[in-house]
Amino acid sequence: MAYPHPPENKSAVRRAGMAFVDGAETNSDNDLIDAWRASHGYVINTFQAWIRGHIAKRSEAVEFAQRLKRRNTVIDKLRRKDSSGKPLIRDVTAMHDFAGCRMIFESIGDLQDFRRYLHSSSVMKNVEHEVRHDPDKYDYLKHPKPSGYRGIHDVFRHFPRGSKRREAKKPWDGLLVEVQYRTRAQHAWATAVEISDLLDGERTKFELQASERGQFFSLASEIIARRHENMHRAFIDLETSELERRLERLEKKLGILRRLELLRQFEVEDSLKEHNVLSIVRDTDHDFRLEVISFKTAAPAIAKATELEESGESVNAVYVRSENPKQLRSAYRNYFYDPIDFVKMIRAEVGSS
Secondary structure, eight states, X not given: OOOOOOOSOHHHHHHHHHHHHTTOOOHHHHHHHHHHHHTTHHHHHHHHHHHHHHHTTSSSOEEEEEEEOOHXXXXXXXXXXXXXXXXXXXXXXXXXXXXXXXXXESSHHHHHHHHHHHHSHHHHTTOOOEEOSOTTTTBTTTSOOTTOOOOEEEEEEOOOTTGGGOSSOOTTTTOEEEEEEEEHHHHHHHHHHHHHHHHHTOOGGGOSSOOHHHHXXXXXXXXXXXXXXXOOOSOTTSOHHHHHHHHHHHHHHHOHHHHHHXXXXXXXXXXXXXXXXXXXXXXXXXXXXEEEEEESSHHHHHHHHHHHHHHTOOSEEEEEEOSOHHHHHHHTGGGGTOOHHHHHHHHHHHOOO
């Protein structure tokens, strides 16, 4: 299977990224960023095979899927600045989530057990991939993000077996991949944020200072953590009952749960194959619908997702891969308008009024 190679001149990719940071990008810069992004399709393939092999050896129930970061999300990330106006990212080649693998577990115990296993010397001695950070660096279970995001991320540097021992290395050596670990409860929360932001044209997940919407989801995250996972990590001075009262007041004002409850879920599971482009489009009556475009291999799927984003035909298009369509639907519920788990968990705590 042919996968796109990364551009040979990495410095040129960095300069292209800086052009986007400065708002001075050209068509050539755009092509370089797209080529760099597309080259991570090979990394996704390597890691999905490695991780799936180890999932099969374990007793934990794990849902697994992969995705290539959306073109528009990459550009948006390059253009983001902190409150002082300083760019958050200056080196596009250091972005570690172009290639993403996601695992969803039944419990925090299962998540932590599997991650310890994957990091163990018995597993890592058989591969040359490298973990780039201290194990606690991206532990958002111990230290949730201000937005309420929870989960654990690992960033690996990709080295196919034998690549370090060859003089002529593969072009994909050293590219980065982000591996996400979430529980079902954490995934339900993250899905609801994505869907709600798309519905209302908001950017809650990227907020540097929380709006009332941001407060709603941050409170909801801590309530879910306390009620469903016995974890207290935020709002430590407040009783859970007070968090629920605050959330209910915000719901009466914002109606976020009501909007999520009324969604018509996209039922296109039968269309899913191993390589897919999920594309949310807006109809003439301004309603959203999901289109699934399936491919036999990765390269044309990656190219199609890029084409849809560049043309503006799609509100949200992404290349995703999974050998199990049901797991893909669950892992990327935001594309299927499926926030039902989140709604059920929150309604159980704050009531249905």
